[in-house]
Amino acid sequence: MDDQNKNLILATALSFLVIMLWFVLFPAPEAPIEPPTEVATQTPDATTPGLATEPGAVDGAATEDVGAPKPADAPRIAIDTPSLKGSISLQGGRIDQLSLKNYRETTDPDSPIVDLLSPVGSDAPYYALFGWAPGAGLAPEMVPGANTIWQGQQGTTLTPETPITLTWDNGGGLTFSRTISVDDKFMFSVEQSVQNTGDTTVTLAPYGILARHGLPRDLKNFFILHEGGIRMADGELTETDYDDFDPITGVKTIAVEKDGWTGLTDQYWMTTLIPRDNGGFNVTTLRDSRRDIYQTTARMPTQTVAPGASATTRLEVFAGAKEWATIRHYQNEDGVDRFVDSIDWGWFFFLTKPIFAVLHYLNNLIGNMGWAIIGLTLLIKALLLPLAYKSYVSMAKMKELQPQMEKLKEDAGGDKQKLQKSMMELYKKEKVNPASGCLPILLQIPIFFSLYKVIFVTLELRHAPWLGWIDDLSAPDPSSILNLFGLLPFAPPGPESIFAILSLGVLPILLGISMWLQQKLNPTPADATQKMIFAWMPWVFMFMLGQFASGLVVYWIANNTITFTQQYAIMRSQGYKPDVFGNILDGFKRKPKKDAAEAGKGKK
Incomplete structure (x- = not known):
């Protein structure tokens, strides 16, 4: 030879x-677990800098009231853009119903379009929540949370040309507003404000949550592909498989000093929270195994609001398809740090x-x-x-x-x-x-x-x-x-x-x-x-x-x-x-x- x-x-x-x-090495996908009807409650972390640490505070997480009406039945405001259609529930002011107009389930042109987000009460709840965690002197019911019923412009539609504004008065001297806008692709802008008309100074911390009940129905569970949590913290990318989410009793907080984002990613679709204030933010990624809820939270620094003053914070939410050109545009033109890396390029990224x-x-x-x-x-x-x-x-x-x-x-x-x-x-x-x-x-x-x-x-x-x-x-x-x-x-x-x-x-x-x-x-x-x-x-x-x-x-x-x-x-x-x-x-x-x-x- x-x-x-x-x-x-x-x-x-x-x-x-x-x-x-x-x-x-093609492991069989796991069968999804029946979805629960509650959002995970996170134990407060008194050592987390810049966040509300009052006893009883949920530190950026949210609690679902089992007796409250389900978001699927609450009043809604429609979403209609060239790329998206869906609605926002006035219960919690959550984005929880979203479909991708330009993508279908199969190659059949008559097949249903892809559903990305679904409300609690559906087969696979998956949604984005926003709110304020209470600080010193504020009870949890004095800040808007997952089940707060907001006042909104019912009958209007959120489009790229027409943002919507939601309001809620806590009856104790604080008036909250939330302005939501969207572009022609997949990026929402959520601006949260609080006006203090009372006679005492208050402290509270804004947050955003992405929550998913159970594993994705189309989970590939294939080693070549990452599905689960993903975050960028000051230039460092971290991918967390669903099996590796922190248990609710042992949540680790990641401090982001300047730029970053956190989200949940599938093979082709993704939801991501992108804080837009310069004060940094903290990230947690957890699983409540009792109710099988996976969530990631971005919590911005505590705001101190004196009588007669107000505070405003802005958070962007990407919810859509992982189109390379679109994500690259958000990275290069809108300054979302290393957003292209949300696509799983793998170890051979220098070739892929x-x-x-x-x-x-x-x-x-x-x-x-x-x-x-x-x-x-x-x-x-x-x-x-x-x-x-x-x-x-x-x-x-x-x-x-x-x-x-x-x-x-x-x-x-x-x-x-x-x-x-x-x-x-x-x-x-x-x-x-x-x-x-x-x-x-x-x-x-x-x-x-x-x-x-x-x-x-x-x-x-x-x-x-x-x-x-x-x-x-x-x-x-x-x-x-x-x-x-x-x-x-x-x-x-x-x-x-x-x-x-x-x-x-x-x-x-x-x-x-x-x-x-x-x-x-x-x-x-x-x-x-x-x-x-x-x-x-x-x-x-x-x-x-x-x-x-x-x-x-x-x-x-x-x-x-x-x-x-x-x-x-x-x-x-x-x-x-x-x-x-x-x-x-x-x-x-x-x-x-x-x-x-x-x-x-x-x-x-």
Whole structure:
């Protein structure tokens, strides 16, 4: 077995091993727990600086009154923007009903639009709350909380052109107002004010809460994707899985000195609290296991309001789709610190970020994400061309040196040390690097994983069509050889079936063929082990990648096709003409039977 083939087999085996790990580590999603009807109550933290610490204060959390009417039944103010529709409940002044106009549950144009936020009393409550935590001299009922009934302009609609204002008088000298505005995308601005008309100074702290009852219904629970809590605290990103939320009895407070945000993130959607005052804020992320409520809280510093004075604070709420361009705009134009990092770029962010940026640019240029993936493949192969050129030149020279290498093997006999020394001298003399052939293959591994990450986590690939039957590049090829690609009148098994791996679509089959043809640039190995590995490898990959996202398979097919063309052209330029057709025929030849004499010798 020559060194060139050893290196190639090693690189291919490494690729196979790593991809297999990605394939098998698909934990089944957990069933969601039945949602409770209350919001978690947080124990006050007397050591938290700048916050209300009066006994009985909830320090920025909220309590749901079980006897109070549910927010779903309370009076509401409608929300209607180019991107969102929903409503605000006057019970608590909460944003708790929100749907994304431009996104649907499936690729069917008649399927329901995506629901993001839902009120208490629905199947999956998920909402944003705002209020004031009481300080010294104030009882909890003297500040607005989760069940406060606000006075609002009923019959009006919150739009980008028409903000709304809610008011509440506590009857004890404090008048609260809340002005909510929204842009044409996904950003709400919540301005909270308090006017002190009494005769005593009061202290109180504004807060915002994102609360989710139970786990998300569409939780992927897949290690490549982060779902759960996410926060940015003075330039440091922290991701917290739902399993790792602080218990309500042991909540840790994170102090943010200047810039930051906190939120809950799904695969494609996100809600985020972004305090806009310069005094910093504190963050807690907790789970009330008794009622299975997950929440994150942003609590701004305590305000001291003298008689006749007022205080105002502003908090922004992102609630919508994780569109790269939109989030990038909020980061660059509106100063939301490192907001693009709310997209889960992973450990290989130095590859995933530029890969997606190029994909986004090509998609805008071409108008189709499938062709953009092929364009990206061309660019990557162009960047790696100098390395590939050296590799294929070296491979061509290795083929030319084959007769000399066979002669050295004969001369060395069984002396492996002598053979190795002779081989090294030959490589040095002919300026050939036998290891160069596997380097381009190894470089493809991190690129492959980075593209897989991009396709899995970025919204722009969701429901992105390519051509014909491929209407979602983030999903597996929907065609199946089991029903002859739609000719037979029955549906192929779904991904939950154990037979799904046999349900090969057109793209995986083309992938296997492209890998098989690429192998035929080289003669069939004489060694039986090599021959078996090379014979099975394309078809193993075909079945492995059959249930991967179509976009990833499109990339792999394009990569194989371009590699085949490059290798064939470069090897021919070096005087070696690959006999592709002859190698194909040779692969079908049967191994000659041993003659009777050899058979007889073998029995002795």
